[in-house]
Amino acid sequence: MHDNIFYIYYPYGASNSPSAENSRERPSRQETKRMATKTAILVPILFGFAWSLLSSSFLGASAAGGQGEADGIFGRTLNQKKLLGSRKEKLSHFKLYWHDVASGKNPTSISVVKPINGSQTFFGAVNMIDNALTLGSDPSLKLVGRAQGFYAQTAQDQVDLLMAKNFAFVEGKYNGSSITVLGRNPVFDAVREMPVVGGSGLFRFAHGYAQLRTHTFDLKTGNATVEYNIYVFHY
Ligand SMILES: *[C@@H]1O[C@H](CO)[C@@H](O)[C@H](O)[C@H]1NC(C)=O
Numbered sequence: 001m002h003d004n005i006f007y008i009y010y011p012y013g014a015s016n017s018p019s020a021e022n023s024r025e026r027p028s029r030q031e032t033k034r035m036a037t038k039t040a041i042l043v044p045i046l047f048g049f050a051w052s053l054l055s056s057s058f059l060g061a062s063a064a065g066g067q068g069e070a071d072g073i074f075g076r077t078l079n080q081k082k083l084l085g086s087r088k089e090k091l092s093h094f095k096l097y098w099h100d101v102a103s104g105k106n107p108t109s110i111s112v113v114k115p116i117n118g119s120q121t122f123f124g125a126v127n128m129i130d131n132a133l134t135l136g137s138d139p140s141l142k143l144v145g146r147a148q149g150f151y152a153q154t155a156q157d158q159v160d161l162l163m164a165k166n167f168a169f170v171e172g173k174y175n176g177s178s179i180t181v182l183g184r185n186p187v188f189d190a191v192r193e194m195p196v197v198g199g200s201g202l203f204r205f206a207h208g209y210a211q212l213r214t215h216t217f218d219l220k221t222g223n224a225t226v227e228y229n230i231y232v233f234h235y
């Protein structure tokens with residue numbers, strides 16, 4: 001009747017399948033025994049073969065990887081002394097004043113993306129900046145660098161900026177070196193903190209943080225001066 005139905009799978013065992021018990025299609029006891037013997041021989045052989053394949057390919061891969069490193073195909077382990085000499089990691093502190101000039105004849109903080117319509121918090125606004133960095137709060141003091149990058153208003157219910165910028169120094173031994181800062185700036189908090197994520201020149205391998213305190217902020221003109229204390233590890 002159902003000759004074409006050769007096999008019905010009962011996941012929880014044949015004892016729960018009375019219809020299968022007496023089925024003509026079931027392999028005979030002898031056949032089952034022979035199959036079991038074959039399986040008992042074949043499985044270890046196949047498994048052993050697969051295992052040797054796997055382990056040899058793994059060993060091969062790790063050997064090749066080791067060689068690749070030594071050969072410098074696209075990456076290799078360096079001796080730190082060769083790159084850094086006897087230099088040791090040191091911690092430096094910089095106290096700077098950051099001038100966000102949004103108005104007047106020569107603004108350095110310029111709106112490049114307008115906030116979305118109707119946002120009370122100016123959500124979506126982006127400013128590109130090339131702000132002066134001085135040693136004191138008076139913007140006419142000696143320029144030691146510029147903060148170049150942008151900030152974006154990324155909170156819908158408060159003023160909370162994403163800042164991405166390079167502190168490019170132009171003075172003394174730091175001339176030409178830079179520190180990169182990327183972080184969150186909830187501008188109305190008394191103290192904000194942003195990570196130093198890297199640097200160039202004397203600031204290679206830089207990591208650290210900047211603490212920000214608003215010195216002056218003129219809501220009418222948008223001009224702001226912010227004190228930055230930057231703590232940075234570098235070589
Ligand atoms: C903003 O600051 C700059 C630089 O100090 C100044 O020239 C400008 O007049 C200021 N804007 C206003 C409206 O005071």
Ligand SMILES: *[C@@H]1O[C@H](CO)[C@@H](O)[C@H](O)[C@H]1NC(C)=O
Binds near residue numbers: 117
């Ligand atoms: C924003 O509002 C202004 C003025 O009502 C309108 O001209 C402009 O198309 C709006 N922009 C968007 C993106 O909705």
Ligand SMILES: *[C@@H]1O[C@H](CO)[C@@H](O)[C@H](O)[C@H]1NC(C)=O
Binds near residue numbers: 170171172175176
């Ligand atoms: C900083 O470096 C630039 C480029 O090398 C140079 O033109 C400038 O005079 C240097 N400034 C100072 C203050 O040393």
